[in-house]
Amino acid sequence: MKSDPAGATTTSPAVSMSGRLMEELGADEALRLLGTVELGRIVFTRHALPAVRPVNHRLDAGDIIVQVQDGSTLAALLAAQGDAGVVVAYEADAIDQGERLGWSVVATGYATAVTIPSEIERYAHLLQPWVEGTASGAIRIRPDLVTGFRLRESSP
């Protein structure tokens, strides 16, 4: 968990061009931005292959709580890992393709299934399913490593 899994920290702090600057975000600011959107993508390994799935999330006391709408995949994945959890990456962004401005954040950490009944109930209210009926539970990601960047206009 020491190295940056997506290489974001290997770019220099502010690389210019095309009128856009790419600025690295601090971990706190990155996590704050992630909390301003509802939609992200959980990234995991399945059958030794990289896999990704769009999901809804909320921040809760510094953890990322993800709603699992497709029961079979993630639930089975987590169940197989036992209590220790499994390392996942979580990405969220808000980038305007026309303006080419915005930000992207990647958090990496251990994911565990939410199993305490009171928490399950609370998150069921927090994470209103977009497509109900398929929701099968929640996953907690403890973000050990949070990186991100912001694209902004360069000053003239």
Added chain:
Amino acid sequence: MKSDPAGATTTSPAVSMSGRLMEELGADEALRLLGTVELGRIVFTRHALPAVRPVNHRLDAGDIIVQVQDGSTLAALLAAQGDAGVVVAYEADAIDQGERLGWSVVATGYATAVTIPSEIERYAHLLQPWVEGTASGAIRIRPDLVTGFRLRESSP
């Protein structure tokens, strides 16, 4: 490459609720939709951990061509894999968080670095870097498995 890495095909074709239906997309339609946007997320394994990075893409004769803006990570990854390439997943979506309508597509397949000079030049024009100077090349993903879903309003 036979199983769905993201579990999308394990959901039923049209699961209702909250006034939203989730419809599975056919592979052709999914790839077509992916071609309508510029921004996606490449998902790979780095140091045995899941990693994800937002990138720009274009479709070219059924392949997904991705611009690598951050030279070190992906280039090093691909170089280490040799000619056979490495399996990656690629996700793109267009989901309106307010309306909760839109689509998401995941393509999984082998990624190889673009090394032919004429192709490098062509893709350099096709894939205008958002933040120039950091662009270090292009990656071709042959999508062996393409899945996706569309969220649409249920008919009254």
